[in-house]
Amino acid sequence: MFRIRFHGRGGQGMKTASRILGTAFFKTGYEVQDAPRYGAERRGAPIFAYVRADKSAINERGIISHPDLVVIADDTLVGMPAAGVTQGIDAHTLLLINSHDSASTWQQRLNTEANVLTLSAGEDVADRATLPFISSRCAAAAAALTGVITREIFIEALCEELDHLRQDIIDQNRDIALSEFDDMTVNAGLAKQGGLATASDYVKPDWIALPFESAQISNLAIHAGVTSVKVRTGLWRTMRPVINYPNCSGCAWICSTYCPDGAIKVRTDGYPEIDYEHCKGCLVCVAQCPPHAIESIPEHIARDQEVGETT
């Protein structure tokens, strides 16, 4: 059975990628199961989708815990534990990362035995949630890596899954996906099917008997405040709002009130300050600031600058 996971950010089309690949497998004669997994359904938030394909009926269900192929549409997700991109990978797994960094760099960085490949898509785009054609490219690369899907069937599947779009957009997707498919064909067959768990030799689940705990401990008294602080939603950001203080008129109630995440606080000097640990990058503040004193810059560029400043 092929077990393939796609990881991306909300907006990058990982559900579409999984459906294109699922349909391509199905048209090739495979039994298929594909599904997106929604968490926080918001642009920029980590999201994944998966595809299972086999020659016989598929009984396995739910999240893929031991993938044969993991496609990561956005390398900034790798360092985000909540995204779970590396969950269950081992020497059998093939990782395909959309990144400018080399495969060997990633292999070292992740300290993994997994085989790593990279594809380099749309690094020139500002907002990573809008990486152009990334879902089609990821689907094309994955299809080529399985080595069992033909170019023709892949295109048929892509056109079928995108048929709600305008013809010129479908055409662009097709052309870009085809060149990705062709580029990846040298690696055809590198994504290998995994087997089934065997009952004769298995690791016993480490079951425990859940102990009784009084309501003092086991009630649901978990409130938003500190819990929310722990969730670093700043990692969802693909675009960063930056206040240009010389232009800021200090009408701080405006941006701080409009921010839906309470990520702008007013300093004692009356000027606003953005909490980048929690700002999700929705850019509402940018739109609302009367003198246009907040600009937005791509998060990956802002981060590179920060690294530059500290070294």
Add this chain to the structure above:
Amino acid sequence: MTRKLLTGNSAAAWGARLACVDYIPAFPITPQTEIIEDLAGWIDRGEMDARLVTLESEHSMITAAGSAASSGVRAFTATSSQGLLYAMEMIYAVAGWRTPFVMVNVSRGLASPITLESDHNDIMAARDSGFLQIHCATCQEIADGILLAYRLAEHPQVRIPAIVNFDGFYLSFTREPVDLARAAKARAFVGEYDPENLQFRGNSPLSQAMAVLGGGPYSYFRYEAHLAVQQALSVYDEIADEFEDIFGRRYDMIDCYHMDDAEYVFVMLGSFSTKAREAVDSLRAAGWKAGLLRPRLFRPLPQQRIRQLLRGRRAVGVIDQNISMGMGGVLHSEFATALYGLEDAPLLGSYIGGLGGRDISQQEFFAIADELKHAYENGESAPPRLLYTRNELTEMRKLQAIAQAEHAEIHRS
């Protein structure tokens, strides 16, 4: 026949469309909403001849479905979880009206704490209502199950509403190959809805006797509803035979997998049972005589058939994706009741797993088989078990530590 990839929700919408439903009262709730969206789209584009009305709550939605069925139109509706609970007053009421219609429930765990993911406590809450219950394990079964459900619900010997149940996420948002019945064949199979003596009309208001004084009449109506639900057992096979003749797919009231010679048996409802199928394959490859018994029909529960099928087996592991607080797994209790007093009855083990979408691994199925074997060899069942690992508790402790820190912070300020 052409198969296509459909999500469970799309398969449900197709089931309603192929059953030629006339009226769809609706209210959105995750993970069910796409069913209503698909149907609304078809109606809007003139591809389906039906009327869809959005109501202000699930309570009204069920009332509307029951009333519509009383006026002689075929009604369909769908809900999930908290929505089903909100409708509960009317779920019991419309079953008492003996108005047949079909409702889909996309199973999702109940609050508190709130979750979007699947388990069966929602559908178990409707267990005693009088609705028939068909539980699906695949997207194919969803589309077909709705056709079967109409036939069963509208059968003159039964005439009571039915729920078709399937799991959120694991089926609702998951695409699988589905072979859709041809519209003409489906129409011929479901036939015309005959409301018999249900003659409610909007333009000639009537009051239906709802209140009875005294336990005698009350008991009469309640027990008659119970007998009607049980009648579904005697008409089910005939309907399933007919379905198989027309569409080539067999749906027994109990789905058996490798049960012929099985010594150790898993019992489950719904889509997680396909995981048990896979475990049965692996166990058989390792020399076990393992099998799976899955009630497709849960109300009425085919007790006699369960007794026949489980007699003489060594041990049975009932895996419940629900929990009755203070008692345990509902399916386990029901199987214990069904098997009580049976000569040569198997030992029964109780496992609670899959709450709030928690996965059940293949290794856990293997470990359950080991426990069942151990129980058989010792002549005694193991105590009930929650499928929960040390690692899960460790993760829970981390969350509790955050809550503790928060508590401390709140009380400092």
